[in-house]
Amino acid sequence: MPRFARLFEAAADTLHAFYRAVSEANLDGLMELWIDEEAVTYICPDGAHLHGLDQIRSGLAKQFEFPRTQIEPLDVRVYDSLGTIVYAVAEAHRALDELDVPEMVFSTYVMVHERGEWRIAHIHSSTMPPKAADQFATRLRRDAGPLH
Template sequence: MPRFAHHFEAAADTLNAWYQAVAEVNLDGLIGLWIDEEFVSCICPDGAHLYGLPNIRAGLAAQFEAAPVSIEPLDIRVYDSLGTVVYAIVEAHRPVDPKAVPAMVFTTYVMVHERGEWRIAHIHSSRMPDEAASQFSAKLRRSLGALH
């Protein structure tokens, strides 16, 4: 009997959809990735705390208007259990201007399995201190090998 794939069957699909929607400045796409619960929350790299989908939507809209970015995951750690996946990721938030320096950000995504789909319940981001960003960049360059 054939097996039919479900939309966002894997939590990684939801995370990839998040990155794509951020790059496309697709606010509706981003909000559609969250669970529909009043307790959802998002702590942004600038320290803003957003609670509930209406506040998250407004906060993300303001951020996109001020400084749209694309996000490149550089180091991903995954912790999973039945019904919950936590991603701890080092990300480069790249401004639209290719000459601008990307911001290095630590982000944690908490996803829950709801009605057959993986949805975001919480995001916590914080800018990496300059010293830590330099150390991480050096470590990343060392691991790339001699040709990079």
């Protein structure tokens, strides 16, 4: 059983690498996390539908023209099977150069095990409805330490 435990932990490493690449505006690093298929899709928080690696690359490049964003996972749910993992995550998206209220987003990440590594096959993000956003924002403020 420990072998499988490590297998699924590696998928979390891919999710953390995604967050890190977004915060660093590292387009090449971000694109390395996707499976090597044209069937990949990314639905952005603003509703844009990106299909295929080329559209995803150009869409992310446009996003990186704006202030860099840090994504903070607030609540993570994991659904796994031998070859697929789905993360359902409530996230706070913050522009790194601003102290404004973060945008609250629900994201679903679908990852598949490909050639010994976990890769992203699909991301669906959407802005939270106001009531849910308020609940998570309250939780975010409550969990902030004395230095925040």
